[in-house]
Amino acid sequence: MGNVRAGILGTGHSYPEGILTNADLEKTVETSDEWITTRTGIKQRRKAAPGEYTSQFAVRAARQAIERAGLEPSDIDLILCATVTPDQILPSTGCLIQAELGAHRAAAMDVVAACSGFLYGLTLANTMVQTGQSRNALVIGAEILTQYVDYSDRQTCVLFGDGAGAAVLGPVEGDRGILATRIKSDGRYEEQLYSPGGGTRRPPSAETLASGDHFFKMKGNELFKVAVRSMADISREVLEQAGLTAEDVSLFIPHQANQRITDAVANKLNVDDARVYSNIAMHGNTSSASIPIALDECVEAGRIKKDDLILLASFGGGVTWGGVLMRW
């Protein structure tokens, strides 16, 4: 590929006002703040109110990212919205966001890769910018997972939250920008995390609704092990691709799934706590939104400085996983 490198020009995030605490969940399922905290690290998650929908949060996050990039919506020529909880089946949430932003020059679409969606989007946008097919690409991760959570299933209902994060990618000068990306999937693990109803295989009906087929179903224990192994492996792969090691990493921002997963991956990579970002206590698992929300929180808090080496790694339903390494 040519010499153009893509880098992040601006970030943003947004989430609903509503908060669901562990104490709230204690009232509805057989669980405890103590169990949730020690097994997951989660204390609360954001929950959209009835009537709120995914693209509303995506648009707020996107506006912030575009403004911080010093651009206008009309400068954006590619919109990739990573989501497994779209506003509707057709058109894509990407197109709905495009209309709301007034980004009329953009090609827009959704990326469906569950918790890895944002890193899939960054990887695709990176290639589009590098090849000159796009100049300013907007990559969003946005979810309202709480609408697909079965609040009678204590294993899943404590984990998920809502929100959106966005980043604008464009050409950058010098040594900055995205140094390495890698995305992978293995569909044989479909049933580790899935939602069987509502598509063409099990079209929505009174029966699928009654049996709760539209809810997320998960084999948490099995996912845990695959997640730790895959995120550690792909992190090593992108570091190797760039000729760097985990020692060089300034900040590791993993997908926020479970504090124990984050700790185990960081431990495997030998990245000490001071270089690992976690917001799981405040947000729970927001799937594709988790990395861009975390990234923007780090930018806002001044935790990322020029020339820092940032490592992102994700794992999610599919199963899918990915790694992105960039020089800020």
Ligand code: ACO
């Ligand atoms: N409150 C109290 N008890 C619970 C709860 C709860 N909310 N949920 C499960 N338990 C019980 C189980 O029923 C089980 O009881 P039993 O021993 O009597 O059968 C016991 O706690 C232990 O259950 P495990 O499933 O072994 O608990 P584990 O330590 O694996 O934690 C968890 C479960 C938190 C789901 C963990 O496996 C996990 O985080 N997995 C990753 C899942 C994930 O993050 N998925 C998101 C998508 S993929 C991704 O983003 C990585």
